[in-house]
């Protein structure tokens with residue numbers, strides 16, 4: 285574990301680089317503590333998480349760490365957008381108390397040899413499309429939960445399966461941090477905010493709202509009293525097929541608590557899609573609650 289002292293002072297926001305600095309700063313923090321783990325390249329979705337963490341807790345902590353272990357393609361990791369100065373400005377604007385922005389070696393020191401693997405809920409959808417991805421997510425979030433010992437941690441519902449994996453991990457490992465899912469923030473045309481949107485060309489950006497239109501078509505089928513899952517999936521696929529730049533990875537109508545694909549929508553269901561536009565892969569979802 286590194287021991288360089290690089291904590292920078294700011295009247296409102298302190299930036300910590302090492303586990304030791306983080307622990308020391310947390311010892312002086314008022315409880316409850318709200319945590320927002322991020323990989324940086326912050327956008328309005330993150331801003332809403334910071335605002336909620338601040339509103340519901342006496343202290344707020346953000347983490348900025350592009351986690352190499354959750355990328356299953358090396359190029360995806362190296363090309364992931366980064367701009368720490370800009371990210372820190374947003375954290376300061378939002379009054380985040382502590383920002384933990386460690387190096388890779390600080391998170392995974394020499395000798396680190398543990399993988400947190402979540403079972404069934406991590407297997408379909410993103411788990412199938414991106415082998416090892418959720419092991420990386422669960423491992424880094426377990427480390428962050430262990431370090432921060434937050435009362436609550438805030439994640440975007442856009443990554444619905446990620447939220448389920450993290451909840452399962454925290455419950456199974458008896459980590460008392462409450463996992464809070466927050467609403468997806470969207471552009472006016474419906475595109476869910478994502479750090480990956482920056483990679484879209486202007487043509488791809490113009491095409492990408494088809495994702496939300498497809499999910500809305502699924503919901504509209506439900507609203508018309510369609511209860512069979514296949515026609516609901518077909519309604520989503522049909523909208524996506526109208527967009528030549530959209531290459532569909534999956535279209536799903538699954539049980540919202542197990543992610544098992546449904547025949548009929550009688551339990552809360554998660555409609556979700558993953559679509560590629562060129563080299564950029566985007567995901568989004570819509571929750572259907574029969575009650």
Ligand code: PAF
Pocket residue numbers: 321322323349351354421424425443446
């Ligand atoms: O959603 C993200 O940004 C990441 O997966 C997370 C939760 C910060 C773990 O690296």
